[in-house]
Amino acid sequence: MIPRRVVARSSQPSKIISRYTLCLRQQRSFSTETLTDGKASAPKGPLIVDFEEQVKLAASEPSRPSTIPQAQTLGRPLTKLEEYQRLKAAKHASDQIGGVLEDHYKPHELITNPPSPRDITLELLLASGAHLGHATALWNPGNQRFIFGIRQGIHLISLDVIAAHLRRAARVVHGVSKNGGIIIFVGTRFGQERAVVEAAKRTKGYHITERWVPGTITNKDQLLGDQKLRVLNHLDQEIQLTAQQKLQLKKKLAAAAKQDTSKVKVEETVQVPHGFGAVRPDLVVCLNPLENRTMLQECAQYRIPTIGIIDTDVDPTCVTYPIPANDDSLRAVQLIVGILGKAGQEGRLARYEGEAERMEELEKQQKRLAEAQRIKDEATETAQVHKDAEQAASDARQRDLERESLISNR
Template identity: 80%
Template structure:
């Protein structure tokens, strides 16, 4: 951990010490002399200060060239305003001595409040030690385009390259999360568990912190075939069954199992039946590729994109989107996985906003359709009323003609 940085602010010590000691000496001499018998004794009890009088007194006095009041003749008591000025001067003199504590590194903030992709800076990567590689004897020649130079037998990774690849990986995570893809964070080293879990929570994804079980992707139906699969909407909520759908499902299960419909238990959410093929992830983020080569091979076999932290001793072609950085520094790993988690969170929130806008548009469209149907009904009702009125008028006219014909016959 980087120690706290203290920046000293002081002028020449002799000036401050002399000003401060003279001020204190004068204040001490005045206080001792005012307590003698020749000077008036201060009244006992609470002190009542007339602020209007003090303001007038301060306005009538000449401004001092320095904040430190000039010494007065011994034996003459100080007013309350002068004592206040002496105390302010002493405080001002003492404040110039010492240091100011600047912002320092807080380890927990990279987990609880990681930076966003837009906050990626070279200073942040440098402070986390992401540019430190391995010894030159352990390097992989495929990382030559990422290396900036050598210092004391250690390869240094270019900060510009780290920032560019990290931004690209963040855009990939943002796009997968926005489209509702399944993201898995894999970090099996000591100390990575908490950061991996927090990043998975932000993206509503999944995490692996203990050990990658071989065959999780290639042999998924045998390993994960007994797991229940639930259907989620674009808001990551389980789709619930309507009462009609629930009744039809009960009748279907009762007919297949030859049981009473009332005894069949059905959950309120839509579920896929047992035996349905297991789901593969859409993106895998690996924080330590050297320990998870089996996982990377399984992803490559089924063309699942991967993101990995590639140190100078790792082959960059083992992942789809490499992030050249120091994978041994816990602070560097927490920074990278925190940024990727934030990118997934932004993509998920963008999906929620798009879904909310789509639902609002559907509501408006349904409202417009209902309004159009209502207008059509009103038009049809008016046409029917008009038709009924015309029919009644024609019938009445026919009756009048019949009555006139009967009168003429008579």
């Protein structure tokens, strides 16, 4: 487990604590109004006392007597507001005494905020129980190079090997996501659904949490041929059609169907033509290979790389990039799939940054070309002006010569 450290808070002096405790034990939600002659009148309603201010005043002036008024009972049950104020005051008093736990285990953060591949440590893997394997009687001999030792009849997986293989798998996911590949996360065991869905959202990929349908890859056109295919750009946004493109598409479809153009409807985005076929994934991440052997066989048939969590009872050759770890521990599975999802998210953001830089460089290149074209046009225009001026001067000289020749002939 992650080490915990108890930090004690400094409390108030004992005299102030005893005085404050005495105030808490009394009825504090009632007040009396003092008359001009010094006699107390009947209580007319509840008055909320600011005990925090009273404690601060007592701490600043220890010798000063308590200014908290003496409470009196009214002989009636407390209202909801009065009970809430008493509970709030008691909670404020108890919060100042005791200690707080720091660096304690928060199980939900493995899903909502998983660590990045750079934060993989042996302590983190040990705390998640990723090193615990199966009984020695159930082991697969192919996992011998991953096993560290035996304790109480259970194989222990080396933490160094887990960290090395997990970093390699994270680099693979990062590269596929950076190049815009399709990643599928498969986890069909109970409790893995939320972690699988979150990892798929981070990578802008897909997930399967119930059951792998046999033939999804080998017979994809028959199973997924009627599904809608989207055309995305490098920023994972659907490419919108312009008004001219929509008009051309309407005319083409109307001519093919022999209908009027106004009756033909087209989508706002670019659509893949019918008959293109389903798309195969570029990477498959499997969290429980034992229950998804059919999927792994289909991926191997079409040379689709796979990443899988390999326990000591699983054949490591069934996946392309094995991660030797405990696949029965939900905490270990959440940690591994969270790290892979974080790696895919970083790769996707790197692709966005690269696309932004490429667009910026393209704009700069277009500006340079436009500037060069402008300079060239200005030079051509200046040369044309000079040429026109020279032609005009030549015509003027020619007219002068003709005029002089006419004068001389007369």
